[in-house]
Amino acid sequence: MSKILCVYYSRSGKTKAVMEEIAQELEAELVELHDRVDRTGVRGWLRCGLDAVRRSTQPLEPFHTQRALSDYQLVILGTPVWAGRCSSVMRGFLKKNGRKLRKAAYVATRSTEEKSEQMFDQMDQYVSGSRIAEVSLRMGSVGYAFWREEFLRRVREFLETDVEEDVTREERDAFRNF
Numbered sequence: 001m002s003k004i005l006c007v008y009y010s011r012s013g014k015t016k017a018v019m020e021e022i023a024q025e026l027e028a029e030l031v032e033l034h035d036r037v038d039r040t041g042v043r044g045w046l047r048c049g050l051d052a053v054r055r056s057t058q059p060l061e062p063f064h065t066q067r068a069l070s071d072y073q074l075v076i077l078g079t080p081v082w083a084g085r086c087s088s089v090m091r092g093f094l095k096k097n098g099r100k101l102r103k104a105a106y107v108a109t110r111s112t113e114e115k116s117e118q119m120f121d122q123m124d125q126y127v128s129g130s131r132i133a134e135v136s137l138r139m140g141s142v143g144y145a146f147w148r149e150e151f152l153r154r155v156r157e158f159l160e161t162d163v164e165e166d167v168t169r170e171e172r173d174a175f176r177n178f
């Protein structure tokens with residue numbers, strides 16, 4: 001059972017593709033989020049933009065994770081950029097669950113040159129644990145592979161240095177039985 005969870009929302013498949021690659025590289029569990037809003041077509045596109053600007057969220061479809069969210073060593077959150085912000089579906093997830101996350105990393109996908117990195121600070125506001133890495137990717141851009149690898153390098157570095165804390169937790173759990 002992996003201690004890394006990749007959780008994402010993807011309207012048109014780009015974030016999904018990136019998160020599938022990242023989850024495979026890290027042997028992480030992968031979970032896709034949905035809400036109950038029709039976000040297809042032009043009307044759906046407009047709705048997404050309005051939701052992002054208004055910061056409005058809708059209840060999510062139920063989703064299953066193998067562990068409790070607070071039990072993951074790291075949760076990697078993937079979202080498209082909407083109007084310079086995170087998607088309202090990811091915002092909905094964070095509003096409800098951000099306090100349960102011990103450590104977080106963010107993956108944003110976008111279509112423009114503008115990285116919109118301010119959205120990561122906005123996402124931080126919902127997360128109680130610290131952020132260990134973030135990346136804003138544009139599919140098909142020259143820097144895509146480089147920045148994706150750099151993100152993975154930072155995550156792996158975190159996983160290596162976080163071992164001590166993990167052992168301590170396991171030791172603490174072992175001592176509970178005495």
Ligand SMILES: Cc1cc2nc3c(=O)[nH]c(=O)nc-3n(C[C@H](O)[C@H](O)[C@H](O)COP(=O)(O)O)c2cc1C
Nearest residue numbers: 010011012013014015049080081083084110111112
């Ligand atoms: C409503 C809406 C607003 C968007 N706003 C931005 C934006 O501000 N900056 C940007 O670079 N891309 C923007 N995009 C493009 C998406 O972020 C980009 O295509 C993303 O990779 C789509 O991911 P997905 O296929 O996983 O849904 C927007 C897309 C939508 C639907």
